[in-house]
Amino acid sequence: MSITKNGLILGATALTAGSVALTGFGLHYSQTQAFVRESPKEIVDEVWQVINSRYVDATFNGQDWRSIRNEFLEREYASKEEAYEAVREMLKTLDDPYTRFMNPEEFRSMQIDTSGELTGVGIQITKEEETNNIVVVAPIEDTPASEAGIMAKDIITKIDGQSTEGMELNDAVNLIRGVPGSNVVLTIQRDNREIDFDLTRAKIEIKPVRTRIEEDPNVGRVAYIRLVQFSNNASAEMREAIAQAESENVNGYILDLRSNPGGLLYSSVEISRMFINQGRIVTTVDRVGEVDGHQANGRALTDKPLVVLVDGGSASASEIVSGALQDNDRATIVGTQTFGKGLVQSVRGLSDGSGLAVTISKYLTPDGRDIDKEGITPDVVYELSEEERELIASDRQKLGTREDGQFRRAFEVLSDKITRTAQN
Template sequence: MASTRLRRIALVALAGAGSFAGTLVLSSDLLLHSSTAAIISDSPKEVMDEAWQIVFRDYLDTTGNYSEEKWKTLRRDLLSKSYGNTKDAYEAIRGMLGTLDDPYTRFMDPREFKEMEIDTSGELSGVGIQLSLDKDSKELVVVSPIDGSPASRAGVQPQDVITAIDGKSTRGMTTEDAVKLIRGKVGTKVVLELRRGAGQFVTVDLIRDRIELAAVDSSVNVAPNGAKVGYIRLKQFNANAAKDMRNAINELSGEGVSGFVLDLRSNPGGLLMASVEIARQWLDEGVIVSSSTRDGVSDVKRASGRALTKAPLVVLVNEGSASASEILSGAIQDNNRGVVVGKKTFGKGLIQSVRGLSDGSGMTVTIAKYLTPSGKDIHKQGITPDVNANLSKAQAQRLKFEDLGTRNDPQYRVAESELAKLLRQSNAKPEVSFEGDVQLNVFSAN
């Protein structure tokens, strides 16, 4: 049977902008009649049926375009046709998944699937752009450039729309099509044409390079009041993120910082369990995130009682903070562990499972939605900060990469100010006094 050769261990992904997460063990619950099995005995149809079955079993419909009967009819139609080569079969699979109108449920040929696996490993080659296909406009949107990448150095910004690649219009182009054109050998050039905001058009020449995905940058900053601030910028939730975060928290704590600013701006997300593990480093108790499948099965991730620090915390977010970033910032906000500062986040609240198929290709499929601890569904809504901190267009253009997390960074200054308030509150200790039979709590700031 086709499904028996399906790779059973899969990555669970938060594909907001860069996919990807823990593990999910699959089981086949669809049995094929022998006549149908004969139809799909050749390899292209076998892979096609594997993809079909994954959707049939696990897909969470968020668009209203899926029905079981239509999906069965589509299967019969596709398997009744002949495919001259693997490429034709792959295009048929993409067309099949395209009927769902879900940009996060997509097919990857073996090369694309291998590249996706590299993306989560902590190293890749290219220009360092995380892409998303806007569901309504069908435009290719930059979720965020990776810090230190050619795209970041050239000034590519979150929400930029890629209108052309090397002179070729991106109209009707999928993210896979775009990645094929943007990626290439290290040292070669690619030209992107971007639309920014209402009508500004920008052309950037990028030299492809190997992108090192260091998950964390950290430093000790000194606030105007003399307090030591531990600044941590988490750039991506890859396989190294939890380890790197643990090291940063411990090192900064050892240097005597009074509180932390955790910067998740333009962090496109990544591995689900990385976000949970990092949340556990900040939270001693409480729910971190819950997820719900189409069958109503709910999985709740909680703090483990082993937080690395209880120091005051401020979290910085912006429009490029997506997926796993929203899980982490939502958990901190809902558990009152810290103050969230910045702009409303991207709004990616769906969980994808990344499945390997028998010929080395693969696919991502939406299997669940996640909720913050308070039960909020943030898909298309995002996380609203506790304190709004704008970054004007002119400020963004003047802000250099090396200015992030410094006094030259307007949003960071707001975060540092909020941290100062938290520190004053934490230093207010109760003193007990008595007047007659009435006990009063009097607070004095040391």
């Protein structure tokens, strides 16, 4: 999730691969122009002002926000660290895990994270509102977490033996992060069992797009494109992948967004435009009902049959793309219900080098669906069996091959679409 261009990052998760990041809603980054002040109290007021002017809920979770300002400014703070704790306490009253404060180190890490170079174990996590559980949104491919077999929807119950019950998301991230080569043990609850994963932290470089050509005697060549994150360079790599596939005369595409936790909003819009020639892609709505819509621009790179693979780890930007393709009748969605993160955040640099992520709006699919907490329902539901999940978890090379049940089903659907297209 990099913070450049329109800087909109989609998501509501923290990336423990060495930084704090957002995936599930759009994220807009802007740097405040305030001067660094001597009084730690000033950062408290600066955060209050941003929330007061931009927060999506004009009732501030049913609170008197001005009284809260008075309460926190009447306190004395001996250090910036005390002010930072007060800021976190103030934000906690909003009951919004996605509106978060980042100290200068965490904010710098987030900026590095979105460039695609990370340090850590390689998982996206979130804190569920209903249960307060720390939950894995998705492991990032070819990282310690994915290679160990950690899966989307796993619940992290302990970090190095410390219970996560009642733990804040930032605290969990800080415990999981660390120096490359060092170890961290995550205790995972999956179904009715607990599993310990001893992970070695590493430097992680994310290549967002992976592609290959699948040959089939009945339908010819099919391009399989796996997108693992909507990072800064994802749209450029996707454009190259489609151009290469078109040069090889493919007859259709499978776009794999499984376990893709999201990323930049503009990246999701640009990639949608590569497949959709006309129509709306996504709409964002703020607290006063102002609407900002993103449309296709008549420059689609292909109109060939398309199937999109999704699962419970497909969040935010992944849901924008799959929702846009579904509502515009451009693709058939195959897999399982997506994660359901449809909020937009603005990320701002503060005067002392710290940062603030603020929920400022929600996004809707072209048909006006609010998918937050709901997700995208596939057109063709295919749930992997426990045996199939374990097979892929034990050997990630099988993902996107005929040994992958969801891929097989997607290929069947695409083959039928290609055949019908050829007959028309």
